[in-house]
Amino acid sequence: MISMTINGKVVKAEKGEMLLKVTRREGIDIPALCHHDAVEPFGGCRLCMVEITKADWDGWKNYVTACLYPAEDGLIIQTHSAKVNELRKGVLDLLAARCPNSPEIRELAAEYGVPQTTLEEVPDADNCIMCGLCTRVCERLGFKAISTVGRGHSKQVAPPLNEAPPDCVGCISCAQVCPTNVIPYKDINGKRTIWEKQFELIACKECGKHTITTDFADALCERRAIPRDYFDVCDDCRRKELSLKMGSIVAWSREGTS
Ligand code: SF4
Ligand code: SF4
Ligand code: FES
Incomplete structure (x- = not known):
């Protein structure tokens, strides 16, 4: 363990863990639009910038991205100077x-x-900040269905050839991590549409609630060796089923001891 000072408070941290993780643990709110715990830090948006110094730096300060800067013993950090x-x-x-x-x-x-x-506003802006979270999450999941295309102001996230991406399984992780909510998807009548591609949603055998797409379920079964019938029932019904089973086991064991 090492010791650092953040906004005047002495805190403990693991050597090498990123400053953003430590500040979040301390409940300090630092904007970090290109960061998500599910993917490696990227340092793209520059919003998580913090001020660092040390007692022996003779007053010299540096400005670093907290998502990419590892904790060091003796660091003195200001998050909102x-x-x-x-x-x-x-x-x-x-x-x-x-x-x-x-x-x-x-x-x-x-x-x-x-x-x-x-500054001058970008005409016909699409609200994408090019943080790359969507493409990185998709890649992390092993699909690589979308990527960044174009240059300058025309740079955008898109599927290959701007057509329905063949490798997309409709998991909507890209839409869920997007900090500006610009990746649209629709779930209507048991069908999901994202990136102009349509998917079947699985309906829970017990309650009928729609869960994940059949394509995503197939991919998970193949990659993680999960039995396909695991997805027949939704998480809520599975929990209910488990608590009923636990209840009968408890009742049965009480009967056995009385
Ligand atoms: S919905 Fe498609 S593009 Fe988005 S993360 Fe899932 S597989 Fe990738
Ligand atoms: S679409 Fe959203 S997640 Fe993807 S780069 Fe743009 S802002 Fe980031
Ligand atoms: S979160 Fe974007 S640079 Fe750190």
């Missing part, structure tokens, strides 16, 4: 110009003193 807030404000001004119609970006930008971008 005037300079840090100014840096975040600059980044949010850029993001607000890139995504002028994103409520998530507008709210965060206003929190850091940017109620309106001072």
